[in-house]
Amino acid sequence: MLTVYNTLAREKQVFTPIEPGRVRMYVCGMTVYDLCHIGHARMLTAFDVIVRWLHASGYEVNYVRNITDIDDKIIKRSLEAGITPEALTERTIAEMHEDLAKLLLLPPTHEPRATQHVHGMIHIVEGLIAKGRAYPAANGDVYYAVREFPGYGKLSGKSIDDLRAGERVDVDPHKRDPLDFVLWKAAKPGEPQWDSPWGKGRPGWHIECSAMSEHHLGTHFDIHGGGEDLQFPHHENEIAQSEGCHDHTYVNYWLHNGFVRLQGEKMSKSLGNFFTIRDVLKHFDGEVVRFFLVRAHYRSPVNYSDELMRDAKAGLDRLYTALKLCPPTARAPIDWHSDYAQRFKAAMDDDFATSDAVAVLFELAAEVNRSGSAELAAQLKGLAGILGLLQRDPEAYLQGGPTAEGEISAEQVEALILARAEARKAKNFAESDRIRDELLKNGIVLEDSAQGSSWRRQ
Structure with a gap:
């Protein structure tokens, strides 16, 4: 029985989809003005694993992950680069897809872009105005009237009065209340713009997810996910928009992943303390990065450092080494009645506890090494x-990975192994030992067997 931690309820709950056997899930994706960083990779990988487990549990999953391709940051960055917003976003989307493929992420069922759904956003805004929950202002903007939605604050646990007292809010003379937020922005010279009943303009940030989720999943669906920083105000405002327009529950389960931290601080572009995925992939294999992220529970914070990344690589090496020493004879179906599979399933059914599931993998790998069982290797x-x-392929993984500047290449390793074999054949053991030491100094570990010498990177 799958349980998930529902941020809205502030507790774990048994997961029951609206439609038996099918899950409709929306995750807030990227604002494509720059390369993705490791904090983004954490969020995207967390929900990729959740989708994979839902599939493994027998659900048909409609997974929607949006792209924000119109935004103040996009406009600013395109002006700085001297290119159109469309040119910037197309380039950034292509770079994002390249990076995520290296982290072995599955593509979502749908990947809508905000600019493709402006008509749907206008439709929701019209509905909110008709119900008295939004109002056009004299400056051409349209605002959501927060006090007209009684449930505002239920996701974040913030009351309107507390927000007024404790939150810094923009002072805008066109708003009826400082907490009101913009749904539609009046056009400014040189910015992308669309026709609307309130004049030319462009949508605010929050309204796009209400429109895109409604288009692909309907006005009531199962799971909405994103980083914990989106709980307020973004997801709170989504609830106000969608439930304010349709007068019924928007989402049943809200899931939020924890931050990646660098030296105790949240990793973010605004703080300037981030590493792009591409930065990290210069030094570590994409699967190592994925393993580093997956081995922590998705709701817990993750500390990032090169030392912890090297530790993740060593752990993944151990798992691959078990498969190399005892390769599965065939891809066998998982025996869900086995003790290892049962404990793996129990971990994943407990709010996707990948940390416990990975611990089961290490136990299984140790048993593969002890028993030499190809059947257990297949289960692993x-x-x-x-x-x-x-x-x-285990050998391809163990010998692969990024080759940093000055690092010994696979071709050089093979040449040295051949030279060492010739030295051993000539009983020149001093030369043989020198070559082994040279390889080890370059991070190459040799493993001799009756079949010859194989190698892996440390």
């Missing part, structure tokens, strides 16, 4: 595959 590969891990 099958269970790990649910997390998007261990699906490559």
Whole structure:
């Protein structure tokens, strides 16, 4: 029985989809003005694993992950670069897809872009105005009247009075209340703009997700996810928009992942303390990055450092080494009645506890090493595959990975191994030992067997 932590309820709840056997799920994706960083990778990987487990549990999943391709930051960055917003977003989307493929993320069922759904946004705003929950202002903007929605604050646990007392809000003379937020922005010279009943303009940020989720999933669906920083105001405002327009529940389960932290601070572009995915992939294999993220529970904070990344690599190496020493004879179906599979399932059914599921993988790998069982090796590969891990040829993984400047290449390693074999054949053991030491100094570990010498990177 799958349980999930529902941010709205502030507790774990048994997951029951609206429609038996089918899950409709929306996750707030990227604002495409710059390269994705590791904090983004954490969010995207967390929900990729959730989708994979839902599939493994027998659900048909309609997974929608949006792209914000119109935004103040996009406009500012395109002006700085001297290119159109469309040119900037197309380039950034292509770069994002390249990075996420290296992290072994599955593509979503739908990946809508905000600019494709402006008509739907206008329709929701019209509905809110008709119900008295939004109002056009004299400056051409349209605002949501927060005090006209009684449930405002139920996701974040913030009351309107507390927000007024404790939150810094914009002072805008066109708003009826400082907490009101913009749904539609009047056009400014040189900015992208669309026709609307209130004049030319463009949508605010929050309204886009209400429109895109409604288009692909309907006005009431199962799961909405995103980073914990989106709880307020973005997801709170989504609820106000969608429930304010349709007068019924918007989402049943709200899931939020924890931050990636660098030296104790949240990693973010606004703080300037971030590493892009591409920065990290210069030094670590994409599957190592994925393993680093997956081995922590999605709701817990993750500390990032090179030392912790190296530790993740060592752990993934151990799992792949078990498969290398005892390769599965065939891709066998997972035996869900086995003790390992049962404990793996129990972990994943407990709010997607990947940290516990990974611990089961290590136990299984140790048993594979002890027993030499190809059947258990197949189970290891099958269970790990649910997390998007261990699906490559073990030797290719162990010998692969990014080659930093000055690092020894695979071709050089093979040449040295051949030279060492010739030295051993000539009984020149001093030369043989020198070559082994040279390889080890370059991070290459040799493993001799009756079949010859194999190698892996440390």
